[in-house]
Amino acid sequence: MAALEHWDAAGVWAFSSNTLKLLFPGDGRARLKALSAHQSAGLIVRVARGLYINPRARCLPDDLLAALVPFLRPWDLNYLSMESVLSEADWISQIPSRLTLMTTGRSQTFQTPYGTLEFVHTARQISDLRPYLNWDERRSIWAATPDCALRDLRRVGRNLDLVTDLSQEPYKHAYTK
Structure with a gap:
């Protein structure tokens, strides 16, 4: 918990599996047990394979x-x-x-x-x-x-039925020389 608060204060809210190895030192079995306990307690959330976030972080972005x-x-x-x-x-x-x-x-x-x-x-x-x-x-x-x-x-061959007007005026380019 203290490690997560420390990283939150530094602006870090997402952690890879490799980063978690630093937060939860020890052998692989103990680390998995600690990780599972932290997930069950809601201290960290697995968002994808190898990626976890601190859901209580104050530095979470608005569009997570x-x-x-x-x-x-x-x-x-x-x-x-x-x-x-x-x-x-x-x-x-x-x-x-x-x-x-x-x-x-x-x-x-x-x-x-x-x-x-x-x-x-x-x-x-x-x-x-x-x-x-x-x-x-x-x-x-x-x-x-x-x-x-x-x-x-x-x-990519997606359905165009939802597009309201296929004759839209071309949008101005984002980049001009």
Whole structure:
């Protein structure tokens, strides 16, 4: 408990399995037992394989689900796109039940206690994407412009029935030289 409070004061709220080895020293069996006891007591929450958070941390981000992205995919380019962006731009009338992201990594869906994250692979080059991405300050993550999100939706073969107007005016690019 003291270790979690210490790291919370330092702004750390998420822990990998390797980090937990430092917090819970000892042999593997004792560590697993301590980890299980802390989970049962609600002191830590497993959000995905090898990733835990301190649910009582005062430094938890406002948008916890989006904040998990860099922990789950630290080596890939990930950006909000498709239904998530189109809903926020009012190009889709419904609110998606998950955050949809494009990634240079493999496609995968994570069911977490805080919601669902869906990563969909893109083979597009970062240099090609740059003009169509904005930094979302609130979430601390890249987000596609609505026209890019619509292209991504088409590119991966998703249902376009929810898009309110396919003849939307192109959105201004995020990046200009």
